[in-house]
Amino acid sequence: MKTDTKLLMLIVVFGLIGLAPVLITQDSLLNIVIMTLYAALLGQAWNILGGYGGQVSFGHAAYFGTGAYTVAVLQVQFGINPWIGLAVGGLAAAAVGAFIGFCTFRYGLRGSYFALVTLAFAEVLRILSNSVDFTGAGVGLLIPLERSAANFQFASKAEFFWVIWVMTFAAFLTVWKIGNSRFGAQLTAVRDNEDAARALGVDAFRVKMGAIMLSGFFAGLAGVFYAQYFLYLDPHIAYGAAISVESLLVPIIGGMGTLFGPLLGAAFLHGLSELSRAVIGDAPGVSLVLYGVLLVIMVLFVPRGLAGLMSHLRGGKPPVSRAGGGKGHA
Amino acid sequence: MPDSAIIIPSVLNGLTTGGLYALVALGLTLIYGVLHIINFAHGALLMLGLYAVYFLNAQFGIDPYVSLLIVPPAMFALGYGLQRGIIGRASHGRDENILLVTLGLSIIIENLSLFFFRSDTRTVDTPYSFDVVEIFGAFLPYPKVVAFIGALVTSALLWLLMSRTDLGRAIRALAKERKGAQLVGINADHVFAMSFGLGVACLGVAACLLLPSYYVNPQVGGGFVLIAFTIVVLGGMGSFVGALIGGLIIGVVEALGGLFLGESLGQIGIFLIFILVLIFRPTGLFGAKA
Numbered sequence: 001m002k003t004d005t006k007l008l009m010l011i012v013v014f015g016l017i018g019l020a021p022v023l024i025t026q027d028s029l030l031n032i033v034i035m036t037l038y039a040a041l042l043g044q045a046w047n048i049l050g051g052y053g054g055q056v057s058f059g060h061a062a063y064f065g066t067g068a069y070t071v072a073v074l075q076v077q078f079g080i081n082p083w084i085g086l087a088v089g090g091l092a093a094a095a096v097g098a099f100i101g102f103c104t105f106r107y108g109l110r111g112s113y114f115a116l117v118t119l120a121f122a123e124v125l126r127i128l129s130n131s132v133d134f135t136g137a138g139v140g141l142l143i144p145l146e147r148s149a150a151n152f153q154f155a156s157k158a159e160f161f162w163v164i165w166v167m168t169f170a171a172f173l174t175v176w177k178i179g180n181s182r183f184g185a186q187l188t189a190v191r192d193n194e195d196a197a198r199a200l201g202v203d204a205f206r207v208k209m210g211a212i213m214l215s216g217f218f219a220g221l222a223g224v225f226y227a228q229y230f231l232y233l234d235p236h237i238a239y240g241a242a243i244s245v246e247s248l249l250v251p252i253i254g255g256m257g258t259l260f261g262p263l264l265g266a267a268f269l270h271g272l273s274e275l276s277r278a279v280i281g282d283a284p285g286v287s288l289v290l291y292g293v294l295l296v297i298m299v300l301f302v303p304r305g306l307a308g309l310m311s312h313l314r315g316g317k318p319p320v321s322r323a324g325g326g327k328g329h330a
Numbered sequence: 331m332p333d334s335a336i337i338i339p340s341v342l343n344g345l346t347t348g349g350l351y352a353l354v355a356l357g358l359t360l361i362y363g364v365l366h367i368i369n370f371a372h373g374a375l376l377m378l379g380l381y382a383v384y385f386l387n388a389q390f391g392i393d394p395y396v397s398l399l400i401v402p403p404a405m406f407a408l409g410y411g412l413q414r415g416i417i418g419r420a421s422h423g424r425d426e427n428i429l430l431v432t433l434g435l436s437i438i439i440e441n442l443s444l445f446f447f448r449s450d451t452r453t454v455d456t457p458y459s460f461d462v463v464e465i466f467g468a469f470l471p472y473p474k475v476v477a478f479i480g481a482l483v484t485s486a487l488l489w490l491l492m493s494r495t496d497l498g499r500a501i502r503a504l505a506k507e508r509k510g511a512q513l514v515g516i517n518a519d520h521v522f523a524m525s526f527g528l529g530v531a532c533l534g535v536a537a538c539l540l541l542p543s544y545y546v547n548p549q550v551g552g553g554f555v556l557i558a559f560t561i562v563v564l565g566g567m568g569s570f571v572g573a574l575i576g577g578l579i580i581g582v583v584e585a586l587g588g589l590f591l592g593e594s595l596g597q598i599g600i601f602l603i604f605i606l607v608l609i610f611r612p613t614g615l616f617g618a619k620a
Contacts, residue, residue, distance in 0.1 A: 056426040058433075107609045112368045112425045116559055117608050120601045123556060131595040138594070241552070245437065252430065284449070285441030285548075292437030299431045300420050 006259060007176055013263070014169045021158040030157045034164055034229075036270045038222060041168040042243070043250025043262030044175055045218035050248060051256035052178060053211040054191025056111070059118030060219050060247040062100065062125050063093040065238030067220025068227040069129060072141045077134055082152035086224050093220020094213045096125075101212035105205050110194070119244065126239035140234030143227065152228045164225055171218045175259055178214075187211055188257070219247065249291055253298050255307025264306045269294075339468035340585045346470055348581020349478030350540055354554050355561035355573040356485055357532030363568020364505045364525040367417065367428050372558055373551025374436035375530055379405055379537030380546035381447060387454045387541075394454060394541050395476075402534030409530025413523040436551070443548040451547040459542055473543035480539040481577070484532065485570045491528075492570075501525050505568070560604040566614030575615065 020033045042064065049055050070092045071085030080088075100121050104114055129135040136142075147155045154160050178184040186207045189197035198204050227233055237243075254265025272294075273287040280286050302309055354376060361369050382401045386392040392400070412435070420431040453459075461472035492498035500521045503511040512518050544550075561580050565572025580600055587596030607614060 056429070058429075103605070103609060109608060109612070112429050113608055113612065115426060115429055116368065116556075116563075117605055120556060120560075120604045120608075124598055124601045124605070127595060127598045127601070131592070131598075245433070248430075283445060285444035288441040289438055289445070292434045292441065295434030295437065296416065296420075296431050299422075299427050299434065300416070303422055303427070 006179075010172055010176055010259065013260075014165070014172070018165060021161045027157050030161060032270060032274060034157065034161050036266045037161075037164045037168045038225060038229075039246065039250050039266035039270060040263045041164065041171050041225075042219060042222040042247045043254065043265055044168070044171045045215050045222065046247040047251040047256060047258075047262050048175060048178065048218070049208075049211045049215035051251050051258070051261065052175075052184065052187050052191065053208060053215075054188075055208060055211070056115045057118040057215075057244070057248070058115040059100075059120070059122035059244050060215075061239045061241065061243040062096055062118065062122040063216035063219035064223040064226070064243045064247070065122070065125060065129070065235075066096045066216075067093040067223030068233050068238045069135055069141075069223075070220070071224045072143055072227045072233050073134055075143055076136075076141055081150070082224075082228055083150075086152070086221070089224040090217045090220045093223065094217040096220075097212040097214075097216025098209065100216075101209045105208045105212075119241075122239050122241075122244060126235045129239060130235040135235070136233075138235065140232060140237075143231040143233075145231060153231070160229060167218075167221050167225060171221075172259065172263070174214070174218075179259060183207065183210060191257070245291075249295060251305070253294055253305055255305030255309075258305070258307040261305050261307045264310075268306060336589070337586075338466060340589050341582055342465060342468045342470060343474075344582035344585025345578055346474035346478045346581070347585065348578035349481040350474065350536070350544075350577075351554075351557055351561055351580055352481045352574045352577025353477065353484060353536035353539060354533065355558045355565070355577050356481070356488060356570060357529035357536070358558045359562045359565065359568055359570065359573045360488065360532065361526055361529035362562060364501050365413075365522055366425065367432070367526070368425065368559075369417075369526075369529070370429055370432035370555065371412075371436040371439065372432075372533070373553070373555035374439035375405070375409070375551070376533045376537060376540075376554055377443060377546065377548065377551035378408075378439060379534045380541055380544075380550060381443065382534075383537050383541045384452055384454060384546050387456075388452075393456065394538050398535065398538045401538055402531040405534030405537075406527040406531035408527075410523045410527035412530070413526035414519065417526070418519065418522060436555075440548050440551065447548060449547055449549070451545050453545045454541050456542050471543050473539075477539040477543065480535065481574065484535055485574045488528075488532070488570050497521070497524060556604065557600055560600050560607075562614075563604060563612070564607050564614055566616040569614070569616040572614055572616035 017033070017037070021030060024030045024033065042060070045063070046057065046060050050057055067089035070089035071082050074080040074085040074088060075082055100118060104117050109117055130138050145153065147153045149159065178187070186197065186202045189202055190204045190207050194204050223238070250265040250269060251262045252265070253268055254263065255261030269291065272290055276287045276290055298305060358369060358372050361367055379401055382404065383394050383397045386397050386400065387394060416435070417428060417431055421428050458472050462469040463472050463475050492502060500511065500516045503516060504518060504521055508518065557580060561573055561576040564579065565576030580603070583599045583603065584596060587599040
């Protein structure tokens with residue numbers, strides 16, 4: 001697909017999604033659309049680093065939680081408007097990304113080691129937020145209810161929809177831009193063969209730093225949105241493993257390193273969990289079991305995700321290959 | 331500053347907890363050393379083992395220590411099957427894929443347990459659960475002392491297995507030079523699955539020794555995963571002595587961290603060690619150079 005066609009498709013798809021608040025009047029249905037967009041944002045954030053950059057993170061909660069706690073703490077402890085908190089939260093998450101990136105990439109951590117260290121960083125943040133007072137420690141933070149647009153607390157779901165629509169659209173446009181840029185080419189080169197990329201003069205450290213900061217920024221935005229949408233946070237929600245898992249599951253199912261993968265993945269996952277709720281009921285753990293099964297199946301049989309599957313069915317060229325050189329174990 | 335009357339018991343207590351951690355880490359380091367698989371489902375498999383011990387006790391009145399004859403062999407079979415059926419097929423040439431598949435497995439196992447066993451926390455009631463042993467003026471729980479000795483014995487057995495048996499030689503040959511080992515007739519798939527099975531069987535041993543002083547619920551494994559990884563990384567991936575000593579160090583760090591920083595913040599030391607070791611000395615204390 002040519003890049004102009006991709007941009008056009010992106011605009012059309014988000015235009016169609018933008019019809020949702022017009023067509024859907026039921027709050028519970030609109031909520032599903034909102035949560036799907038939010039998951040797509042989180043997944044796209046992960047996709048920048050993990051899909052395009054090949055750096056599999058197990059700790060994206062570190063950025064999500066930082067964004068969420070930043071906006072919440074600024075409001076509750078300092079009375080600062082959440083719209084300012086939105087910008088600060090995104091930047092704070094990017095800064096956390098820069099810190100983690102510096103610590104890991106500087107010392108050449110790759111592959112599974114990188115994944116485990118990111119998980120450890122998220123755990124450190126979880127314990128810290130569980131222990132210090134200004135984050136409300138284990139009790140968490142309740143953002144006081146004051147419904148108004150100026151307060152980033154909307155009375156209607158439709159207004160929340162537009163906020164997450166804009167955020168997610170921005171993330172997807174950014175990724176489209178990356179896919180078209182020198183930076184993007186360098187990033188995928190580092191993913192496919194870091195040593196070869198460096199031999200050709202790519203500054204792998206700088207490229208990966210750029211990716212982790214962008215990735216952190218958008219995950220932080222997702223965190224800010226979460227905080228304002230639900231108005232409650234605790235260390236487990238903000239920095240727990242569930243967020244880290246969701247953010248990697250979405251692009252892996254949808255298709256890592258593809259522009260539309262995270263949207264496909266998010267829609268598929270949320271559709272599936274709604275379906276399982278309708279069929280099996282609200283039994284604890286059921287939809288998560290399905291998520292786990294999906295993760296195993298995708299990695300085993302569909303390593304290029306739904307996007308890869310679709311382009312394969314159309315007879316197109318595979319977008320990226322996550323399956324590397326082929327000398328694996330067993 | 332607490333005086334030595336508090337610090338010494340705390341250190342001893344940390345050492346016994348560290349023995350438990352070492353037991354959990356032994357299986358992980360065996361799996362890593364041979365297969366270079368970072369098994370993220372390790373905690374979830376431990377939790378399954380704990381439930382097995384629990385139900386054997388609750389349904390049939392079998393003492394957890396007697397379960398040592400039942401649970402580790404069952405866990406071995408489970409591990410063998412998992413490696414041959416699922417994990418061994420997942421890599422596609424990238425280690426991260428195995429990490430992702432084992433993450434998927436752990437999600438499945440944990441949530442199936444949540445579905446079937448509910449989230450209640452359960453403990454076993456044995457006559458010796460609350461017995462104590464006095465060592466150097468410190469009173470240590472009897473089950474923890476047993477587990478500590480169990481960790482020593484298990485690592486010695488593993489060492490013997492690796493150095494003295496044909497299976498051990500085959501495992502080491504595969505870890506060093508896969509193609510060469512296959513050329514001399516070693517069935518790689520089988521031996522890989524045997525190693526994975528052995529690693530999971532170690533969890534069975536850990537479960538039997540752990541439950542009398544611990545508890546089980548569907549989330550219990552999660553807390554062990556990063557701790558076990560930390561121990562393995564600290565001791566050096568694939569090193570049994572490293573896992574043992576790493577476990578003891580982590581146990582003491584946790585105990586002292588809890589003493590000086592409080593229960594909640596105390597655990598942070600473990601993760602900081604993990605990050606620092608991976609950054610500055612990824613081969614660990616006893617690991618071979620990568």
